Amino acid sequence: MTAILNIEDLKVRVDGKEILKGLTLKINPGEVHAIMGRNGSGKSTLANALAGKPGYEVTGGKASYKGKDLLALKAHERAGEGLFLGFQYPVEIPGVSNLNFLRTALNAQRKYRGEGDMDAPTFLKNIKEKVALLDMDYEMQKRAVNVGFSGGERKRNEMLQMLMLQPTLAVLDETDSGLDIDALKIVSQGINAIRSPDRGLLLITHYQRLLRYVEPDFVHVLSDGKIVKTGDKTLALELEEKGYADVA
Amino acid sequence: MSKSATYAKDAKHLIPGPREENWRYADLSLIRGNVLPIAKEEPTLHKPIPISKWPRLVIGNGKVVEKPETLKGLEVTFGAGENKKSATAPADHPLERINNDLATAGVQITISKDYNLAGLEIIFVEDGPKESARHLKNMIVLEEDAKAKILLRTLGQRGASWVNTVTTVSVGKNAGLFLVTDFEAVQKTLISSLIKAQVYKGGSLDIFSLGIGLPSLRNEVEVKLKGKGARTNLKGGLLAAEGEVIDFVTRIFHTSPGANSDQTFRAVAGRKGKTAYQGRVVVEKDAQKTEAHQSCKNLILERTGEANVKPELLIFADDVICSHGATVGELDEASLFYMMQRGIPKEEAKALLVRAFLGDIFEGLNDQVLMAHFEQKIDTWMQQNLVGKKK
Numbered sequence: 001m002t003a004i005l006n007i008e009d010l011k012v013r014v015d016g017k018e019i020l021k022g023l024t025l026k027i028n029p030g031e032v033h034a035i036m037g038r039n040g041s042g043k044s045t046l047a048n049a050l051a052g053k054p055g056y057e058v059t060g061g062k063a064s065y066k067g068k069d070l071l072a073l074k075a076h077e078r079a080g081e082g083l084f085l086g087f088q089y090p091v092e093i094p095g096v097s098n099l100n101f102l103r104t105a106l107n108a109q110r111k112y113r114g115e116g117d118m119d120a121p122t123f124l125k126n127i128k129e130k131v132a133l134l135d136m137d138y139e140m141q142k143r144a145v146n147v148g149f150s151g152g153e154r155k156r157n158e159m160l161q162m163l164m165l166q167p168t169l170a171v172l173d174e175t176d177s178g179l180d181i182d183a184l185k186i187v188s189q190g191i192n193a194i195r196s197p198d199r200g201l202l203l204i205t206h207y208q209r210l211l212r213y214v215e216p217d218f219v220h221v222l223s224d225g226k227i228v229k230t231g232d233k234t235l236a237l238e239l240e241e242k243g244y245a246d247v248a
Numbered sequence: 249m250s251k252s253a254t255y256a257k258d259a260k261h262l263i264p265g266p267r268e269e270n271w272r273y274a275d276l277s278l279i280r281g282n283v284l285p286i287a288k289e290e291p292t293l294h295k296p297i298p299i300s301k302w303p304r305l306v307i308g309n310g311k312v313v314e315k316p317e318t319l320k321g322l323e324v325t326f327g328a329g330e331n332k333k334s335a336t337a338p339a340d341h342p343l344e345r346i347n348n349d350l351a352t353a354g355v356q357i358t359i360s361k362d363y364n365l366a367g368l369e370i371i372f373v374e375d376g377p378k379e380s381a382r383h384l385k386n387m388i389v390l391e392e393d394a395k396a397k398i399l400l401r402t403l404g405q406r407g408a409s410w411v412n413t414v415t416t417v418s419v420g421k422n423a424g425l426f427l428v429t430d431f432e433a434v435q436k437t438l439i440s441s442l443i444k445a446q447v448y449k450g451g452s453l454d455i456f457s458l459g460i461g462l463p464s465l466r467n468e469v470e471v472k473l474k475g476k477g478a479r480t481n482l483k484g485g486l487l488a489a490e491g492e493v494i495d496f497v498t499r500i501f502h503t504s505p506g507a508n509s510d511q512t513f514r515a516v517a518g519r520k521g522k523t524a525y526q527g528r529v530v531v532e533k534d535a536q537k538t539e540a541h542q543s544c545k546n547l548i549l550e551r552t553g554e555a556n557v558k559p560e561l562l563i564f565a566d567d568v569i570c571s572h573g574a575t576v577g578e579l580d581e582a583s584l585f586y587m588m589q590r591g592i593p594k595e596e597a598k599a600l601l602v603r604a605f606l607g608d609i610f611e612g613l614n615d616q617v618l619m620a621h622f623e624q625k626i627d628t629w630m631q632q633n634l635v636g637k638k639k
Contacts, residue, residue: 051589054581079591091586095604104600105590112591144604161590 002067003028004169004200005050011060011225012042012049019045021225022061027169027200034203034211034236037222038244043204044088046222047173051085052078065169079105080112082168084161086175090154093145098157101145102127102164109165130163133193135186151178159190170194171202176210188213208240221247262342273524273556275464275493278438279381279410286352287380287406292373296403299430299621302367307384309376310353321363321394325356328385343440343466347414351385354413357398358389361420365396372413375405386415390423390451397426399618402441404433411437417445419453421475428618429457431465440466447507449475456613457484458622459494460629470499473507473535482511483609487626488521488553489633495524502535502565511542514606517553518633524556531563531570538565542572547605549579549598549634599630 005027012020019042027033037043049056050063052075063070065081073081093101107117118126131138134156146154155175162170172191176184191214195201203216211219211233219235220227221244229235229247239247263280264271278284292308305324306314312326328351338344359365374382390396404411411433419425431439439462447453459465471480486494500509515523525544546555559572579601587597603626613619 053585053589074594075585075588076591076593076597079589085589087586087589091580091582093583093586093601093604095607096600101587101590101600104596105587105592108593108596109591165590 001028003064005063005065005070005202007061007063009061010046010049010058010063012045013057013059014045014055018059019225020049023222023226025220025227027202029200030197031218032195032201032203032214032216033218033220034205034216035220035222035227036205036236036239041222042225043222044173047085047088047171047202047204050078050171051075051083076108077112079165080109084165084167084170086158086162086170086172088173088177090146090158092147094147096145097143098141098145099127102141102161105161106164127160127164130160133163134159134190136160152180152183155179155187156183156190159187162194163190166194168198169200169202171204173204174206175203176205176207184210185213208236211236262346264342270497270526273493273522273526274466274495275522276438276466278408278436278464284379284381284410286350287374287376287382287409289352290376293375294373294405296371296373296401298369298371299401300367300369300399300617302369302399304369304371305355306371306373307353307355308373310382313373319368321360322365323358323360326354328352328354328383329356329387341442343412344414344442347383347385347412347442350381351383351414353382354385354387356387356389359391359394359396361391362393363391364394365398367397367399369399369401371401371403372411373403373405374409374411378407378409380406381410381412384411384413386413387417388415388425388427389418390420390425392420392423394420394423396424397428397615399428399430401430402432402439404431404437404439406437407434408436409438411439413439413441415441415443417443417453419445419447419451421448422450423448424452426454427456428613429455429467430621431459431462431467433462433465436463438464438466440468442468443470445469445471445480447471447473447475447478447480450477451475452478453480454612455480455482455484456609457496458487458609458625459496460485460487460625461489462492462494464493464495466495466497468497468499470501471509472501472503473509474503476504476506478504479508480510481612482509482513483612484513485606485609485622485626486513486515486523486525487518487629488516488523489518489629490520493522493524496526498525498527500529500540502529502531502538502540505535506537507535508539509541511544512608512611513544514609515544515546515555515557516602516605517546517548517555519550520552522554522556524558526558526560527572528560528562529570529572531561531565531568533564536565536567538568538570540568540570543608544574545605546574546576547579547602548576549602595634598634599627602626602630602634
């Protein structure tokens, strides 16, 4: 079985400073991994480096995605291959409606994979279903991407994009931050809806509370750019109780 | 003395230089010190493709090529309006003065009282031998309560030539004109266009212009608001690619109380492209209760692009609401990455952001055919200047 993601000894530099210092992680199909760690431990750097954000310079190690060299692909190609990054701070794009954005993105990914455009009625039917699942207001999709959206609405919008794009690997960077209990439940429903035996999920989080709704198979502790401890879901509970200092 | 001789004699003095503030951004290199002969009246080589399904007036190489059989409520004459030429040529505007002296063609339209002209497409096409000039003098008059929508197109298809147009506009009491100007030009062609408008009590004038894919465009609009409730709304887009200069100048005069003006311009300077917008709003002493707004946002796609913007508000009345805003920026890297992360290739993402940036100028155009025409032009421009080009 080919792993969805296989990271070996990854080193990443940002603004001249080494943040990831030899990170190794393997995600097989069907697995849900959670990465926890202090502020500044390198969690978001990992997410951004995997997605190919400019300014995240890989200085060592390897990352393969479904057997391909992930790091050789451009950002949009990684997305076309099925890698989705749920942004910690989703960006506003004035003047571009959510509907237009999502349709353009979906069709760009389909084009990358050699598929034809999704026809408008199918697209609309799909998006209306997902909007309902996430308890969102469809009218908001006619508005500009994330403009005037609250923090919670933005995170739901990320989930909507994920459900529409149906990625093979979703890396969710603090998708749970800034959510109230109800929103957290709904976002969790979205994450669970994408969970399947042929997909992988990487949840980056500070808190155990998301993991109550989305049960991980593995929990990793990231410290100073390396994974220092790996366990099952009970590790998250242990962290919450004792703090990072005592556990890792 | 013949007309061309006058121009020839004065040419060097008449063509303004880059040190003159009003002309500092314009690219007049084609005509500076180079006297272009007036193009002959002759049949055109190309038949222009109409944009709209409206009745058409086509003037090709100075001659009437096509005109509607009948146009109810409309009085149309052709030529440079000999009898309407001003004896004292305007001294303060050199290109207008040259136009006044040398215009050989044009169209004069009067839309009679209460008449509603749903649409008229006027096309000036210039083709044939290179290195010549055409001066066109037009007049559009809307009598009281008349309404009209006019598409005014200038197609400069001679190489190394100059098309110099002056259009005077008069919008009568409670009348309304929507004027859309469209330009096309081949290499080394200079198009200069000056619209001088007066809007009377309760009248309204909307002008939409797009300067795109042109070697050199000088696009000037001057509006005098001369009565209570008179309003004007100017919208335009300026897009300049390598070697292109798109220079817009607007002057709005509020001369009486209770008039409104609104200006929205968006400029995009590509690699080695140059745009300029100089927008002057003058609120005279008696023009109390004026409301005047102006917005010009500029986007520089690459560091070698140049966007110039000069808002000028001269306010002599004290009870007015006036605003102006000018910004210059680059495409947002965070937005680009967000779009790429969703699968959109970088150049397509840029094009999407540029289209979004231009969105404001299309508000109020309310015409699917014209929208499609301008969107097509923008798409083509972006295909040529963004997509497939390495940064």
